[in-house]
Amino acid sequence: MAADPPLPPPIAAQLNHLLTYSPLPVKVEQMWSGCRNGRYCDRFALLIPFCLDYVKWEVIFNAYHPSAVPDFIFSAEDVGFNPLLEAHERDANVNGLSVMSPLVDWNYKDPSRLLSLICQFRDSYINYQKKRAQQVDDERMSFEISTVLARKGTEVSVASFPDRDEVKFAVPIPELEFNKLVTPCPWKQEQKIYLQAFFVVAKGYAMTPPVPRLKLVSTQDLKPFLNVEDIKLAPWSDQMCMLTYLSDLEVMLNDQVVEAVAGVAKRRRFIEALSPFFGRPIEADPVFCRRASILGISGVFSFLVHFSIPLQFPNKQPILKLESTQHFNFNGLPIVSSPINDYPWSPRWDNATMAERIFDFLVEECLNFKKYCNDTIPTAQ
Amino acid sequence: MATPPPPPPSDLSISGAALASLLHLALTSPSDSSGLLGGHLSLPSSPSPPLSDFDPSPSVPVPTPSDSSSLFITHLFAFNSPLSFFSSLGHVDASLVQVQSHFPNSSPVGWFSFRRSSSLRPSMRELAVSVSLAKTLGSNTPCVFLLLSSSLSPNRAVHTHDYRAFLLSPGVNPVLEPVSLRVLNVGPSSSGGQYGSFSANMSALPSVPCVIRGMDDANAMVICSEGEKKKIKKEDSLVTLKEKAREQKVLDVSTEGFAVERLEKLVGGPANAYTHEIEELYGSMLRKLESLTSQVEKTSAVVFEQENRNLELRCKLAGME
Numbered sequence: 001m002a003a004d005p006p007l008p009p010p011i012a013a014q015l016n017h018l019l020t021y022s023p024l025p026v027k028v029e030q031m032w033s034g035c036r037n038g039r040y041c042d043r044f045a046l047l048i049p050f051c052l053d054y055v056k057w058e059v060i061f062n063a064y065h066p067s068a069v070p071d072f073i074f075s076a077e078d079v080g081f082n083p084l085l086e087a088h089e090r091d092a093n094v095n096g097l098s099v100m101s102p103l104v105d106w107n108y109k110d111p112s113r114l115l116s117l118i119c120q121f122r123d124s125y126i127n128y129q130k131k132r133a134q135q136v137d138d139e140r141m142s143f144e145i146s147t148v149l150a151r152k153g154t155e156v157s158v159a160s161f162p163d164r165d166e167v168k169f170a171v172p173i174p175e176l177e178f179n180k181l182v183t184p185c186p187w188k189q190e191q192k193i194y195l196q197a198f199f200v201v202a203k204g205y206a207m208t209p210p211v212p213r214l215k216l217v218s219t220q221d222l223k224p225f226l227n228v229e230d231i232k233l234a235p236w237s238d239q240m241c242m243l244t245y246l247s248d249l250e251v252m253l254n255d256q257v258v259e260a261v262a263g264v265a266k267r268r269r270f271i272e273a274l275s276p277f278f279g280r281p282i283e284a285d286p287v288f289c290r291r292a293s294i295l296g297i298s299g300v301f302s303f304l305v306h307f308s309i310p311l312q313f314p315n316k317q318p319i320l321k322l323e324s325t326q327h328f329n330f331n332g333l334p335i336v337s338s339p340i341n342d343y344p345w346s347p348r349w350d351n352a353t354m355a356e357r358i359f360d361f362l363v364e365e366c367l368n369f370k371k372y373c374n375d376t377i378p379t380a381q
Numbered sequence: 382m383a384t385p386p387p388p389p390p391s392d393l394s395i396s397g398a399a400l401a402s403l404l405h406l407a408l409t410s411p412s413d414s415s416g417l418l419g420g421h422l423s424l425p426s427s428p429s430p431p432l433s434d435f436d437p438s439p440s441v442p443v444p445t446p447s448d449s450s451s452l453f454i455t456h457l458f459a460f461n462s463p464l465s466f467f468s469s470l471g472h473v474d475a476s477l478v479q480v481q482s483h484f485p486n487s488s489p490v491g492w493f494s495f496r497r498s499s500s501l502r503p504s505m506r507e508l509a510v511s512v513s514l515a516k517t518l519g520s521n522t523p524c525v526f527l528l529l530s531s532s533l534s535p536n537r538a539v540h541t542h543d544y545r546a547f548l549l550s551p552g553v554n555p556v557l558e559p560v561s562l563r564v565l566n567v568g569p570s571s572s573g574g575q576y577g578s579f580s581a582n583m584s585a586l587p588s589v590p591c592v593i594r595g596m597d598d599a600n601a602m603v604i605c606s607e608g609e610k611k612k613i614k615k616e617d618s619l620v621t622l623k624e625k626a627r628e629q630k631v632l633d634v635s636t637e638g639f640a641v642e643r644l645e646k647l648v649g650g651p652a653n654a655y656t657h658e659i660e661e662l663y664g665s666m667l668r669k670l671e672s673l674t675s676q677v678e679k680t681s682a683v684v685f686e687q688e689n690r691n692l693e694l695r696c697k698l699a700g701m702e
Contacts, residue, residue: 008696034497036411038533043499060499064412064695065462069469072505080554084471084509103469 004031007041010066014114015044021115023189024049024122029056035063042066048122051157052170052196052217055125059114069106070114072121077159080132083124132158136165138201140209144169147243162203169197170217171246173253181261182225186287193218193228195249197242211236214245224288226260227311260311264289267309270318273351277359278305298366301326305362314354317345322366327373335373340365389523389548390422392451394563399454404542406459407495407529411692415465415494417478418525419456419487452523453565455487466492471509475517489518491525498532501545503557511549511557524549526557 007015018026027047034043042063047054058073074081084103102117133145133156145167148154153172158165171194178191197212214236216228234248267289274281278294282304285291292307304323310316322337329335343361345354406414460466466477478489492514494507503511507526515524526547533540547557 032498034412034499036409036497042412058500058504060413060496060504062412064692067698068464071507073500073502074505076500076502079556082505082508084505085512085555087470088472088509088512106469 005033005039005041007031008061008063008066010108011042011061011063013111014108017111018115018118021112022118025189026118027054033063034060039063046118048118048125050122050125051129051155051168052194053157053168057121067108069103070117078125078128081125081128083121086124126155129155129157133167136167136201137203138165138210141167141199141201144199144242147241148246151246164203165201167199167201169195169199169212169242171195171197171242173246173250178222178225178257181257182264182287187221189219189221191219191222193222193253195246209238211238212242224285224290225264226256230311231256263311263313267313270309270313270351270354271307273355274307274358276352277355296362296366298363298370301366301370303366303369314347317341317343318358320358320362322369324369324373327377329376335376337369337372389550390450390452392563393454393525393546393548393560394451394565395420395454395527397564397566399457400544400564403457403493403495403527403529403544406457407497407531407542408540410495413494413496414459414462415492416457416459417466417489418454418491418493418527419458420452420454420490420525421487422450422452422490422522452490452525454490454525454527457493467506467510467513469506471506471513473510473513473517478514478517488522490522491527493527493529495529495531497530499530501528501530501543503528503547508555508557511547512551512555515549515551515555520551527562 006012015028019028026049029045029047031041031044033039033041040063042061044059046057046059048057055078056075060071060073062068087103102113102120106113130145130149133149134142136142136145136158145156148169148171149156151171152174155170157168159168160166173193173195178187194217196215196217198215199210199212201210214233216231216233218226218228222228231253234245234252236245264287271281271284271289271292274292274294278296281292281294283291283293290309290311292309294305294307296303296305302325304325306321306323307318308321309318318341320340320343322340324335327335343365344357349357406416467473492510496504503526507528511524511526515522518524526549527544528547529542529544531540531542544562546560546562548560550556550558
């Protein structure tokens with residue numbers, strides 16, 4: 001497929017600024033041209049993160065008038081969403097400062113305008129979905145919405161079907177300030193854990209109140225520190241409401257985070273304990289201490305040992321991988337052993353013992369690995 | 382006293398020529414464009430008479446007079462810039478709409494927007510413009526929005542043109558409702574006289590007044606004889622007279638050799654003797670046509686060049702080189 005034609009420089013500057021400085025991870029799904037000669041791209045589809053999902057907005061620029069304000073096409077389900085009309089109404093009421101300032105004094109030479117426009121539209125979109133959620137005709141839902149929506153940062157989205165409404169909440173768990181807990185802070189964006197609650201509300205008369213499907217979701221970069229998929233959620237009972245559930249969850253998550261911070265320290269001490277036996281690691285992950293590589297020498301055979309240390313360390317043992325520095329396969333890549341995690345291990349050993357036992361194990365294992373390398377090496381040599 | 386707004390028209394139609402002109406505009410415009418639509422609203426009491434030349438066969442749908450009104454789009458006026466009669470916020474410039482929409486025998490009924498390869502859904506600004514335009518037009522006129530889009534197949538061999546018509550349904554949450562658009566062409570289903578009412582009005586020529594020589598001179602004589610009081614008026618009329626004389630000269634050039642006296646000879650008994658005359662007339666007409674086409678060709682080339690120059694300047698201004 002041929003590469004897309006380029007964006008005109010003023011539009012490219014706007015888009016780059018948006019992608020670099022956006023507080024939320026905005027993605028470009030597609031980019032294409034609206035000119036007759038197709039020389040420049042001037043429209044693109046943006047995926048805007050919303051309620052743990054994405055909404056797709058088309059941004060329509062005009063390559064021949066790059067100084068003109070862009071137009072937006074929102075997704076087909078959001079027919080009622082139009083921030084411009086809302087602004088018209090507010091202007092008529094307030095009569096004064098316009099709310100849509102990036103649109104009014106659009107300046108194509110200032111690359112930050114598109115970002116501020118998208119942020120404003122996203123805010124109005126959150127409000128639009130909140131309003132829709134409040135219109136869902138269910139007593140239980142109205143109660144949940146009135147209590148949960150007051151929490152800062154909560155987002156809700158509604159999908160309407162002929163027989164049911166699907167209401168999805170994304171509630172951020174506050175007071176877990178990862179960016180302060182982990183030093184040095186490795187994240188550019190703020191890390192969060194959300195509780196996703198998914199209600200299906202049948203239209204008409206329903207015997208039982210809707211029971212939510214619950215799931216913990218975290219930002220992607222949090223994975224090497226704390227994997228929320230490993231956390232077991234407490235079951236939902238009929239007498240519960242989301243607010244009580246959330247307060248229990250917060251306590252539980254706080255414990256998990258404290259544990260995760262302690263886990264980092266444990267892994268760091270383990271990596272430090274490796275050096276008396278293996279020498280200083282040639283590479284190690286200094287922040288989460290999930291990975292370390294050391295260089296081993298047995299006679300004339302030298303090889304690398306990659307340690308990948310699980311989050312549940314020391315209950316689960318590190319996974320070892322041996323990589324030869326002298327043997328290469330057909331593609332010119334070094335020969336690597338399969339992951340090894342069945343060597344002798346006890347979580348009750350201290351770090352020095354652990355390192356020593358691994359050293360003892362590797363003294364024998366490296367001979368097997370050398371033999372394996374010699375066997376698999378291309379015979380043409 | 383506030384009257385309730387009339388029900389939306391149940392039938393929306395466009396003449397084939399108007400739609401073809403819109404599609405041509407879409408095909409030739411370098412980027413997005415928009416403009417105003419003119420047409421007329423026929424009320425339920427006056428259904429248009431069907432053509433009498435055709436036997437209405439049962440298989441052909443004939444528009445039946447119904448309870449609600451029907452809207453017929455006949456004219457269009459295209460602007461050649463993205464923000465034409467509205468602002469970036471979607472506010473319509475009412476004065477511009479009034480000036481630009483002097484369609485003969487019709488009134489502005491809505492607007493159209495063309496944007497190449499994009500979703501066939503109204504955008505944020507398009508809805509805002511429709512709402513604002515509906516306010517400008519008044520509550521008695523419906524507001525039509527015609528959205529056009531075109532796309533190319535990857536090998537640029539197939540051009541696809543799409544259009545969709547919307548009617549603004551006003552209220553607290555105004556929405557553009559998609560409606561079906563009937564294309565009226567000449568044929569059994571066309572109702573009387575509507576097809577011919579199209580005029581593109583895209584490049585209106587200056588109107589050349591048609592005056593009969595001699596009569597105007599007499600008027601001028603009268604003004605002169607009325608003395609000093611009307612001196613100023615006389616000077617005015619002298620200017621207009623000069624103007625008219627100049628225009629008359631232009632007209633004379635194009636009608637050269639077609640004097641009425643000469644044409645008179647072609648009628649009646651002695652006409653047989655003048656076949657030679659007819660052939661000569663015909664030949665000179667062809668020559669005239671030829672010179673006209675070459676003139677059109679030259680001017681079109683100049684216009685095209687100028688447009689390209691404008692485009693380059695705009696690109697330079699935006700830093701695209």
